[in-house]
Amino acid sequence: MLRYIAKRFLIMLVTILIIVTLTFVLMHAIPGSPFNQERGTSEAVQANLEAHYHLDEPMYIQYLLYLKSIVTFDFGPSIKQPTSTVNDLLGRGFPISLELGLVSVIVAIISGILLGIIAALRHNGIIDYAAMAIAVLGISIPNFILATQLIQSFAVTWKILPAATWSSPKHMILPVIALATGPMAIIARLTRSSMLEVLTQDYIKMARAKGLSPYKIVFKHALKNALMPVVTILGTLLAGILTGTFVLEKIFAIPGMGKYFVESINNRDYPVIMGTTVFYSAFLIIMLFLVDIAYGILDPRIKLHKKEAE
Amino acid sequence: MDKILEVKDLHVTFKTYGGEVKAVRGVNFDLKKGETLAIVGESGCGKSVTSNSIMRLIPTPPGRIANGSIVYRGRDLTTVSEKEMRTIRGVDISMIFQDPMTALNPTLTIGNQLTEGLKQHKDISGREAKERALEMMNLVGIPSPEERLKQYPHQFSGGMRQRVVIAMALICDPDLLIADEPTTALDVTIQAQILELFGKIQERTGVSIILITHDLGVVAKIADRIAVMYAGKIIEVGTKREIFYEPQHPYTKGLLNSVPRLDIEEDDLIPIDGTPPDLFSPPQGCPFTARCPFAMEVCDKVYPDSASLSSTHDVDCWLQDQRAQLVSTMAGTRK
Numbered sequence: 001m002l003r004y005i006a007k008r009f010l011i012m013l014v015t016i017l018i019i020v021t022l023t024f025v026l027m028h029a030i031p032g033s034p035f036n037q038e039r040g041t042s043e044a045v046q047a048n049l050e051a052h053y054h055l056d057e058p059m060y061i062q063y064l065l066y067l068k069s070i071v072t073f074d075f076g077p078s079i080k081q082p083t084s085t086v087n088d089l090l091g092r093g094f095p096i097s098l099e100l101g102l103v104s105v106i107v108a109i110i111s112g113i114l115l116g117i118i119a120a121l122r123h124n125g126i127i128d129y130a131a132m133a134i135a136v137l138g139i140s141i142p143n144f145i146l147a148t149q150l151i152q153s154f155a156v157t158w159k160i161l162p163a164a165t166w167s168s169p170k171h172m173i174l175p176v177i178a179l180a181t182g183p184m185a186i187i188a189r190l191t192r193s194s195m196l197e198v199l200t201q202d203y204i205k206m207a208r209a210k211g212l213s214p215y216k217i218v219f220k221h222a223l224k225n226a227l228m229p230v231v232t233i234l235g236t237l238l239a240g241i242l243t244g245t246f247v248l249e250k251i252f253a254i255p256g257m258g259k260y261f262v263e264s265i266n267n268r269d270y271p272v273i274m275g276t277t278v279f280y281s282a283f284l285i286i287m288l289f290l291v292d293i294a295y296g297i298l299d300p301r302i303k304l305h306k307k308e309a310e
Numbered sequence: 311m312d313k314i315l316e317v318k319d320l321h322v323t324f325k326t327y328g329g330e331v332k333a334v335r336g337v338n339f340d341l342k343k344g345e346t347l348a349i350v351g352e353s354g355c356g357k358s359v360t361s362n363s364i365m366r367l368i369p370t371p372p373g374r375i376a377n378g379s380i381v382y383r384g385r386d387l388t389t390v391s392e393k394e395m396r397t398i399r400g401v402d403i404s405m406i407f408q409d410p411m412t413a414l415n416p417t418l419t420i421g422n423q424l425t426e427g428l429k430q431h432k433d434i435s436g437r438e439a440k441e442r443a444l445e446m447m448n449l450v451g452i453p454s455p456e457e458r459l460k461q462y463p464h465q466f467s468g469g470m471r472q473r474v475v476i477a478m479a480l481i482c483d484p485d486l487l488i489a490d491e492p493t494t495a496l497d498v499t500i501q502a503q504i505l506e507l508f509g510k511i512q513e514r515t516g517v518s519i520i521l522i523t524h525d526l527g528v529v530a531k532i533a534d535r536i537a538v539m540y541a542g543k544i545i546e547v548g549t550k551r552e553i554f555y556e557p558q559h560p561y562t563k564g565l566l567n568s569v570p571r572l573d574i575e576e577d578d579l580i581p582i583d584g585t586p587p588d589l590f591s592p593p594q595g596c597p598f599t600a601r602c603p604f605a606m607e608v609c610d611k612v613y614p615d616s617a618s619l620s621s622t623h624d625v626d627c628w629l630q631d632q633r634a635q636l637v638s639t640m641a642g643t644r645k
Contacts, residue, residue, distance in 0.1 A: 202412040209365055209407075210427035210478070211399035220426075224417045299417055300462040 008292075012285045019281045020070060023274065024063055032268055053079060053270075066274055075275035080267045086275035089260050094279070096166055097245050097256035104176050104241055108183035113230070115184070116191025117218065120226075123196060131188060138185025143244050147178035147251045164253040175252045179244050183237040187230055195226040224298060231295055235288040242284060314485055314518055315341040315364070320378035322359050325371060329590045333359045335542035336378070341486070346512065346519040348529040350565070351539035354586065357522045360539070361488045363388075364520070365405055366395050382486070400427045404479035408491040410471035414463035420474055421459030428481050446477040449514070450507060469500035473507070480511065490522045505531050526569050530554065535622065538562050541586050541597035548623035558625040560602045596628065604629055 050056045054065055069075050075086035084092075119131040154174060155163035162171050198204065199222055207221045246258035257276060264272035296302050322334040334356040341347050349357045362368050364380055366387060380387040382402065387395070399405075407413045415423060424446065425439040434442075440459070447455030450473040463471060472492065479487055489508070493501040509532055512519060523529060529536055529550070536553040538546045538561065546559040557563045564582040584601035587593055596602070599609040609628050617630035628634050 202407050202409060203415040205367060206405075206407060206413045206475070206478070207415070208367060209399055209405040210430065211396045211401060212426065212430055213396065216426075216430070221415050221418070225415070301416060301464050 008289055012282075012289065015285055016278065016281055020066070020274070020278060021063075023277045024066055027268075027270060027273055028059065030268065055270075069271070069274070070278055075271045078264075078269055078272050080264075080269045080272075086271045089272060090257065090275060090279055093255065093257035093260050096254060097249065097258060100166075100172070100175055100179065100249070100254060100256060101241050101245050103172060104179040104244075105183070105238065107176055108180040108187060108237070108241070109234075111180070112184040112187025113191050113223075113227070115188035116226075117195060117223070119188065119192040120195035120199065121218070128192075132192070135185040135188045138181040139189070141181070143178050143182055144247050144251060146181060147175070147248055150174045150178055151251075164251075166252070166254045166256075175248050175254060178251075179241060179248050182244075183241060186233065186237065190230050190233065191226060194229045195222060198222045198226045201225075228295075228299060231291060231298060234294075235291045238287045238291075239284055242280065312343055313340045314343050314383055315520075316379075316381040317360070317364070318379045318381070320360065320363060320380065321376040322356070322363050322368060322373060323376045324373045331589050332592055333373075333542055333589060334363065335589075335592060337539075337542070337544050339537050339544060339547060341518050341520065343485070343518055344512065344516045346508075346521060346532055346534045348521045348523060348533035348536045349539055349544075350523055350526065350529055350536060352524060352565075352586065354589075355539045356542040357539050358490055361405070361490055361520060361522050364488060365399060365403060366392075367405075397431065400479075400484070401431045401482045402484055403486045403488065404482070404484040406472075406475055406479050406487065406489040406492045409495045410468055410475050411495065413475050414466075414471055416463055418462075419459065420461055420463065420466070424459070424474070424478055424481060427478065431482055442481060443477075446481050447474075449480070449511065450474070450477045451503075452477070468496055469503065472496060472500070472504055476504075476507065476511070480515065480517070483515065484517060486518045486520065488520045488522070491524070492521070493528055494523070494525065501528070508532050526566065538565065541592060542589060543597065543626065545596075545598070545627070546623075546625040548620075548625075552620065552623045556619075556623075558619060558623075558630065559598075559627045560604050560629070561598045562625075564601075596626070606634065 047056070054062060057065070073087070077083075077085045078089060081089075115131050115135070119128040122128045151163050151174060154161040161173055162168075163174075165171055166175075204217060204221055207217045212221075245256060246261060248254070249256045249258035250262060257279075260272055261276045261280075263269070264276065317337055317339050320334055320337040321332070324331045324333055337356070337360055339347065339349075349360065351357050359368065359373075363375055364382075364387065368375065375388050378388065382398070387398070390398070414420070421440065421443060424443040425436075428434055428439045428442060429436075443459060444455050447458065452458055452470060452473050458466075463474075466474065476492075492508075493504050496504060505528060508519065508521075511517065519532075521529070521533060533550050535547065535549050537544045538553065538559065540561050546553065546557070546562045548556075553562060554566065557566055561582070564580070567580040568582060570579055582601055587597045587600065593599065593610065595608070595610045595612050596614060599605045602609065606628055614626050614628045614631070616624045616626050618624050619630070
């Protein structure tokens with residue numbers, strides 16, 4: 001197990017290096033620099049500024065400097081907001097983004113699995129059809145459309161929920177619904193179909209023949225097996241929710257990391273782009289790693305390490 | 311010996327898009343304490359449906375017990391509530407399934423699956439449950455049980471898994487064990503071991519067994535009585551000796567003739583020509599008429615009454631009628 005984690009850790013480092021390099025190349029492939037936006041700064045000032053941020057150095061030096069900043073996890077100050085460092089921005093934005101993402105993930109998983117189970121148990125009944133209709137809608141409506149519609153209905157027309165910002169649990173409701181609906185729908189459909197398959201298995205019949213209660217049969221015997229495909233797509237869903245937060249933070253004016261991320265690209269704020277990218281990719285890669293580990297816990301037949309299987 | 315189970319005029323139907331399938335059409339049999347009854351017949355004759363009906367494990371809908379009664383120790387299982395049925399399943403009546411590779415949950419340890427029935431039905435501590443589990447593992451012959459309890463099904467071979475399934479079925483000390491093709495999915499050598507195990511268990515616990523199978527070799531080994539099913543009906547029932555040495559129904563004879571034998575100098579197996587009738591609209595008369603070499607006009611029109619040849623041997627065939635005796639002696643019986 002330890003060897004497996006070490007191996008995975010190395011692969012994760014390589015992945016992050018590739019992402020960093022790609023981001024660096026793409027960042028510099030975009031024309032323009034942080035300082036040449038119709039501001040009429042004199043050439044001398046611009047040259048000084050560029051020298052200050054090492055933008056006048058050759059590319060490979062800049063690249064190495066970036067690598068150094070990543071290894072030390074010190075991205076320096078933001079070019080556009082010189083009063084705060086990139087780490088400050090991350091420290092301010094990430095907890096909020098994490099809160100939004102985490103609550104959405106939890107809501108999506110719990111409601112998706114419950115919806116899927118209910119639909120499977122009432123197979124071909126009215127509840128099943130209703131649940132699946134909701135799921136199809138959830139999958140087909142993009143979250144930014146849903147978000148604007150939710151704001152229109154709940155905040156503008158009925159005035160029961162706040163339209164934007166992030167200050168109380170009440171403010172969380174609309175963004176979380178907008179963000180969680182899509183993944184919830186996918187999880188619900190997947191849970192339903194794998195649940196239906198599992199419920200016809202012999203070991204479920206065996207569990208019934210033992211006289212177990214329906215509750216035990218569903219939650220102890222069926223669910224664990226039915227969740228395997230759900231865990232598989234959890235990684236992808238996490239990525240979806242993560243990128244979803246960018247868009248929704250913009251729509252709901254939530255001061256999370258997404259805001260800085262989008263702004264930094266518009267402003268060519270190189271340190272912030274770099275910092276947020278590295279941070280997000282590291283976060284996602286670690287999440288995917290945890291999903292892999294969850295796999296082994298759910299199904300004892302899956303061994304994470306070759307040696308263990310022998 | 312007292313009867314523990316009495317099945318009377320059992321009808322089970324399944325609704326499908328093509329219409330209603332009458333899978334079991336008036337089955338009668340009973341079972342005494344400590345006895346092994348084998349229900350034999352070809353695929354689709356209703357033997358598994360019959361056994362699942364006793365456990366009330368027919369998926370409803372589409373399945374339905376349309377008529378009849380299943381009386382277990384004075385209680386009619388067709389009418390008890392689902393909740394009450396749960397206190398009977400596993401405790402009084404247990405079941406073993408065909409394929410041990412799929413009958414165990416791959417994500418739970420053997421120990422967990424063995425003891426959960428016990429914990430569900432009896433007020434018992436974890437340690438007592440484990441002790442009972444170890445006792446059962448020893449009974450069914452699983453070596454180093456203490457270690458094995460912590461393992462998962464994929465770490466067991468097919469034969470070992472079937473032993474676990476048997477231990478699981480017997481852990482609450484049931485009166486009746488229904489074994490649905492318990493050896494079909496196993497290697498021949500393992501089959502023999504499992505059958506021996508059934509004998510040993512019956513000797514120790516006095517459990518009654520209903521054995522569902524299409525394998526007459528298995529039947530010959532452990533059954534006391536045999537019921538032959540065809541197209542949703544039991545067409546002949548008798549002791550093992552009666553069915554093997556004095557089969558009366560042409561179908562039973564055909565079934566025995568189609569088993570390969572080494573002790574008789576005969577080149578070819580004699581298959582039964584044709585296929586069983588469509589159970590969407592089963593024939594009014596004897597369902598075997600179309601395949602029967604002795605079929606008479608009446609066979610197609612009216613189902614025969616049951617004829618008793620001895621206190622244990624009953625057969626549903628027009629050939630047993632007084633008026634048909636002549637035909638039967640003329641046509642003779644094949645060896």
